[in-house]
Amino acid sequence: MNAATTYSPPYHRRHHQHHHFQLPPPQSQPSIVSIPTQKSILDLLNSKPATFSLQSLAQIHALALKTGHFHDHFVSGTLLKCYANPRFHNLDSAIQLFRNVPSPNVFVHNVLIKACLDNGEPLQAVWLYYELMMNDAKPNKFTYPTLLKACGDGGIVAEGKQVHCHVVKLGFAGDGHVKNAMIDGYFRCGDVGSAEEVFDEMEMPDRDEISWSVVIDGYIKSGFYKEALEVFNTMQSERIRPGKFVLTSVLAACAHLGALDHGRWVHAYVRRKKKSIVMDAVLGTALLDMYAKCGRLDMAWEVFESMKEKEVFSWNAMIKGLAMHGRADDAVELFFEMQRRKFRPNGITFIGVLNACAHSGAVEQALKLFNSMENVYNIEPEVEHYGCLVDCLGRSGRLEEAEELVNSMPIEPNPAVYGSLLGACRIHGNAxxxxxxxxxxxxxxxxxxxxxxxxxxxYAKAERWDDVAEVRKLMKERGVKTNPGSSMIELGGCVHEFKMGEGCHPKMKEIYSTLKVMIERLEMEGYVPNTSQVLFNIEEEEKETALQYHSEKLAIAFGFISTKPGETIRVVKNLRVCDDCHSAIKLISRVYGREIALRDRVRYHHFRDGTCSCKDFW
DNA sequence: CTAGGGTTAG
Structure with missing residues (x-):
């Protein structure tokens, strides 16, 4: 605590600092007026609910009891709402208050249901709904949006469907709020089909901008990014004007897909509509994140600099963007800059900087930052932070230390932590x-x-082919589905997706022949396919064929036949790039004089003139 | 006096 900036109230005020609600002193008014009315208590509760302390709330509570206004459901409900403010982490006292309300009506129930939801107890919210039915307090149209959201948050599909039935039976199915909440709830439960069904049956004017927003966001949360963009297009063809919520979601979809042109369109739209669409911290962050994830770190930085409103998550996104592009020093520099600007790093910030260190081999820096988490910032490292550190040590070849860390960490390592260690073993050939x-x-x-x-x-790297075969057999026995590699490239306002060996693209013939010519040319330049990372011990020729058609190579070949010379080719891949593709693409960038930006599952590779921005360390 | 939508990390 900094004494110089602490305001000390005069002595007599210290004792009365919780009495903000005091009425004017009696001498200035007839004494009868000093008995608070129902309205004056409500005014007190609604004046600055965000700044109350629990003590001042308790005093208003006492006042309400003393004056008898507590019996009024408006008063007890509003009081309940204040107690349930999530910043108190005090749902129990709200519930306790509820138990003392004589025959609570719908309003009081609704407030408590919302309170449970806001305090992260969706199942309790649903339970209270049953209690409401038992209490004979008929639910109303305000009950259902909250309740449906609770079902969605709690992931309880069957109960959600029952609630859906109640909505229909009790005649609230025509309400727009209720329907939007229903769509949202189905998406959250993973029931995309039912969500679509409710949406498709909606008609104007119920089907408003929020309905579209819920659907677009629902698709994104379910991993259907292309579909989200399609819905956005349909929305515009139906002349619904997107606001900042929809645009933020759309930018997130663009970021996932690497759809730079779509993202740029949104940016231009926001600028054009700057009178009606305010660039707040969330929208700005989504925009800079889109640019960073689409390979345009320069534009990401430009947006970040121009943002008038920044929040911690804006700094986090920018730090993460720098990390993703291998700019560890800049990421760490920004980490200190944010503190000079009085922003406190949080756990996510540390994931960003530690990640940056891992991708540039800055082990000492990572250790220093990690140790400062508790010592300096009072942030307890979570399993993800240990994961970053294990990753960093492992990548740099310090495997014993990495293993030691896994064995000695104070929390249970999760599969991701072991995964980092396993990845390091592959890089450094530690069988x-x-x-x-x-x-x-x-x-x-x-x-x-x-x-x-x-x-x-x-095993393959160690030429232990029997073990390779055994792993393969195990996988087959357990019926494990392989996650196929897929690469996306946006061309002409359309996102194209390629999977290995897949031939359904209309220009597939041309793509394969282009790729064949390219690889022949590379081989003349001394390229030898590196097959060591091919999963199983198949015949050498077969391996080469499999490598040749890795999805990123297909996407790049398509990029070549669809862009002008000199244009950067941008590809997004769902898995990590393999050694062979990495060296082939380096060569392509030199032989064909093209810049290629490839995002793999964890970072960007900017290929230019035979080298990669990752300096072959990834 | 009560109800529906957006961001960063894994």
Missing amino acids: ELGERIGRLLLELEPNNSGRYALLSNI
Whole structure:
């Protein structure tokens, strides 16, 4: 606490500082007026609910009891709402208050249901709904949006469907708020079909901007990014004007897809409508994040600098953007800059900087930052932070220290932590540790195909083909589905997706022949396919074929036939890039004089003139 | 006096 800036009230005020609600002194008014009315209590509660202390609330509570106004449901409900403010973390006292309300009506029930939801107790909210029905307090149209949201948050589909039935039976199915909440709830429960059904049956004017927003966001949360953009297009063709909520969601979809042109369109739209669409911290952050994830760190920075309103998450997004592009020093510099601007780093900030260090081999820096978390910032490292550190140590070849950290960390390591260690074993060819960790992971996550692939690669690198075959067999026995590699490229306002060996693209013939010519040209330049990372011990020729058609190569070949010379080719891949593709693309960038920006599952690779921005460390 | 939508990290 800084004494110089602390305001000390005069002595007599200290004792009365909770009495903000005091009425004018009696001498200035007839004494009868000093008995608070119902309205004056409500005014007190509604004046500055965000700044109350619990004590002042308790005093108003006492006042309400003393004057008898507590019996009024408006008063007790509003009081309840104040107690339930999530910043108090004090849902229990709200519930206790509810128990003391004589025959609570719908309003009081509704407030408590919302209170449970806001305090992270969706199941309790649903339970209270049953209680409401038992109490004979008929639900009204205000009850259902909150309740449906609770079902969605709690992921309870069956109860949600029952609530849906109640909505219909009690005649609230025509309400726009209720329907939007229903769509949102179905999406949250993963029932995309039912969500679509409710939306499709809606008609104007119920189907408003919020309905579209819920659907677009629902698709994004379900991983259907292309569909989200399609819905956005339909929305515009129906002349519904998107506001900042929809635009923020759309930008998130663009970020995932690497759809730079779509994202730029949104940026231009926001600028054009700057009178009606205010660029707040959330929208600005979504915009800069889109640019960073679409490979335009320069534009991300420009947006970040121009943002008038920044929040911690804006700084986090920018730090993460720098990290993703391998700019560790700048990320760390920004981490200190945000503090000079009086922003407090949080746990996510540290994930960003630690990640940046991991991708540039800055082990000492990472250790220093990690140690400062508790010592300087009073942030308890979570399992993700340990994961970043394990990753950082492991990538740099300090495997013993990484393993030591995993064994000594004070919280239970999760599969991701072991995964980092396993990845490091692959990079550094440590089959002994890799085998132990790999076997452990195959038991912890028997359905994660990536783990089998890594372990198999480790065995392959050590030429232990029997073990490779055994892993393959195990995978087959357990019926594990492989996660196919897929690469996306946006061209002509359309996102194209390629999967290995898939031939359904209309220009597939041309793409394959272009790729064949390209690889022949590379081979003349001395390129030899590097097959060490191919999953299984298949015949050498077969391996080469498989490599040739890795999805990023297909996407790049398509980029070549669809762009002008000199244009950067931008590709987004769902998995990590393999050694072979990485060296092939380096060569392509030199031989064809093209810049290629490839985002893999964790970072960007900017290929230019035969080199990669990751300096071959990834 | 009560009800529906957006951001960063894994």
